[in-house]
Amino acid sequence: MTGTGPPIQDGIDTTRPHPARVYDWFLGGKDNYPVDEELGRRIAAIDGGAPKAARANRAFMRRGTRMLATERGIRQFLDIGTGIPTEPNLHRIAQSVAPDARVVYVDNDPLVLAHASALLRGTPQGVTEYVQADARDPHAILDEAARVLDLDRPVALSLIALLHFIADEDGAHDLVDTLVGALAPGSCLVLSTMTADFEPENVRRGIAAYAAGGVTLVARSRAGVGTFFEGLRLLEPGIVSVAEWRPEEAPDGPISLYGGVAVKP
Numbered sequence: 725m726t727g728t729g730p731p732i733q734d735g736i737d738t739t740r741p742h743p744a745r746v747y748d749w750f751l752g753g754k755d756n757y758p759v760d761e762e763l764g765r766r767i768a769a770i771d772g773g774a775p776k777a778a779r780a781n782r783a784f785m786r787r788g789t790r791m792l793a794t795e796r797g798i799r800q801f802l803d804i805g806t807g808i809p810t811e812p813n814l815h816r817i818a819q820s821v822a823p824d825a826r827v828v829y830v831d832n833d834p835l836v837l838a839h840a841s842a843l844l845r846g847t848p849q850g851v852t853e854y855v856q857a858d859a860r861d862p863h864a865i866l867d868e869a870a871r872v873l874d875l876d877r878p879v880a881l882s883l884i885a886l887l888h889f890i891a892d893e894d895g896a897h898d899l900v901d902t903l904v905g906a907l908a909p910g911s912c913l914v915l916s917t918m919t920a921d922f923e924p925e926n927v928r929r930g931i932a933a934y935a936a937g938g939v940t941l942v943a944r945s946r947a948g949v950g951t952f953f954e955g956l957r958l959l960e961p962g963i964v965s966v967a968e969w970r971p972e973e974a975p976d977g978p979i980s981l982y983g984g985v986a987v988k989p
């Protein structure tokens with residue numbers, strides 16, 4: 725994108741960096757503006773691992789989704805904080821295992837909405853839907869999701885690289901509890917979120933750079949991340965750096981995101 729044209733169009737503000745677009749820039753995408761690239765470059769200069777972390781997080785999403793579809797037979801997916809489409813998106817993974825998989829994507833970013841058509845090209849046997857909603861309004865999300873998903877049957881709820889945008893004071897735990905509470909036994913929670921446990925100084929400086937760009941980020945300890953899984957049964961290997969969650973290749977250094985997958989008993 726060139727970033728020329730009106731600064732605010734269809735709710736998309738091109739004058740301020742936006743986390744989804746900065747993340748898109750880290751992943752080598754094209755759906756970002758000069759302000760996003762500028763912040764991305766600043767963060768990458770502070771923390772050279774940031775683009776690597778974005779790629780490792782994406783790989784965690786792919787492995788987690790594939791595992792749930794193959795090993796646990798999950799056929800319904802609710803992905804909140806979907807992000808700008810990046811192939812392969814979650815429905816491609818799920819529907820490559822089970823063409824009849826039903827997927828509901830949710831994000832609150834108008835840019836993601838503008839690109840949602842790329843998320844909606846699924847298999848004819850399955851369903852893919854996009855809902856524009858805020859994770860801090862879980863009841864609205866559940867109402868919309870229930871139009872597509874049978875909430876009496878297991879659902880994989882994925883909150884991947886979402887919760888570091890929502891502080892505990894902003895209701896991060898309430899939203900997870902409300903969503904998980906509404907799901908049937910056998911449902912799964914897939915979660916990744918930022919931590920300063922591995923590279924405290926880099927992460928502290930990265931958070932400061934985001935804050936200077938007007939984006940608040942929260943780092944959580946392993947114990948803090950564990951509180952999101954209370955009442956659930958964590959699958960092996962538990963809460964680990966996303967690169968160490970059932971890796972398919974040797975992890976390339978520390979990744980400052982914890983990930984885990986758990987089942988609702």
Ligand SMILES: C[S@@+](CC[C@H](N)C(=O)[O-])C[C@H]1O[C@@H](n2cnc3c(N)ncnc32)[C@H](O)[C@@H]1O
Nearest residue numbers: 744747805806807831832833858859884885889
């Ligand atoms: C870093 S991206 C992660 C994208 C994707 N889940 C992944 O891991 O590759 C975070 C996404 O969360 C979305 N997001 C942040 N806060 C949100 C909120 N309160 N409600 C819904 N989506 C939110 C952003 O718009 C962005 O698209």
